[in-house]
Structure formats: C-alpha cells, structure tokens
Amino acid sequence: MKNLILGRRSFIKAALVGTLLLLGKPAIATELFEEEKTSGELLHDAASSEQLIASELREELKYPEGRLLLYRPRTGEKLDVTYRNDKGEYDPGALAEINHLLRCHHNEEETTMDVGVIEFLNSVDKKLGGNNLIHVISGYRSKKYNDMLRRRMRRRVAKNSLHLYGKAIDIRIPGVSLKQIKRTALNMEAGGVGYYPRSGFIHLDSGRVRHW
DSSP states (O other): OHHHHHHHHHHHHHHHHHHHHHTTOHHHHHHHTSOOOOHHHHHHHHHHHHHHHHHHHHHHOOOOOEEEEEEETTTTEEEEEEEEOTTSOBOHHHHHHHHHHTSOTTTOOOOOOOHHHHHHHHHHHHHTTSOOEEEEEEOOOOHHHHHHHHHHHGGGSOTTOGGGGTOEEEEEOTTSOHHHHHHHHHHHTSSEEEEETTTTEEEEESSSSEEO
C-alpha cells in the first residue's frame, strides 16, 4: 500500500510539472522536483497532496498531450506511444513500452523510468512543436555498462550517473538544432541539461536544476 500511495503521488506530481512547464511557470515546477521529505511524512500528507494537485489540474490547468514518438538508432526500434490521457491518467502498459525502448542496450536490462524525466522530455517536445521523432541515444544504463563507459571515457561519464536510476535521457531531434533544444530545456528549469555538440546530443534529467 505504501508503494502504491507514493507511486500515485509521483505520477500526479509529474503530470503537474509537465503542465506547469508548458504554461511558463518553471519556478513552481522546479519546487516540485526538490528533494523529497521522509517516507513517513510523505505517507502522512499523500492523500491531501493528491487531492490538491488533482484539483488544481482539473480547475485551472490543461494537460499537455502525453504522446511521444521515439526512435532508438542503435536498435532500429520506433515507438509511437500515448502514455497519459488528457485527464492525467497514466497507462501502465504504455509506460512499460517506454521502459523497454529505453533499456540498457548493452545487456538488455530494463528499469522503471522516472515519470519526471519522461514529462520533461514531453514538455520539450511540445514546446518544439510536438510530435517530433526523438532519437534516443541513451536511456537507462546498467551499472556494468556505466562502469565500462567510465573506463573508456573517464571524466566524461559520472560514477553516479542519473542514467543508472532511469532519471536521464540523451536525445537529438533531426531538423532541430541542438542549441534550440538546449535553450528550450534550459528555459523550463525542470532538471539537468547537458550540451554535447561534438557527440551530437542533449542530456535531460529529472535531477536538480543545473546545466553544463
């Protein structure tokens, strides 16, 4: 029951964040990504928080379309997925499809991707016109693969990378410059944004707001 309450709260929070980003309220969205309270405190106020957030969304805001077009160049896989409807309800099957597409290609290991980074990516996509075919360079990384990358590239790969926790995605969008994607993501102030012009991708994560 504890995991269910926390899971539902995270989903609702992520939906609110995506909506606030599209409405140009990054400061409010950022607050929702601050470090969580203890589990006991979360359980104590989970019900009231859910009611408040859901009420705000219903009465004042509109959900952005929860649809993504994803492509993994390394595997040739494409996914056109609607993971959330216009009522803010998440589709577990669709989220599972995203988890599979964003698996670690090194050993086929999957994880549950953080809904926050999925909403961040979706908000960037919608600001850039929506329904862009997003090329995913990297999603989840297993520890074994991350360690291997560190041995090869040393400082360029973080030991405790958010990719390890399903909280980061590296992307490019054909027809959209990396600088434009970077500016769009930075203006949202919803998480980390990394700019890698030589490698040809942008890093997005649902960690604290920062950029490099």
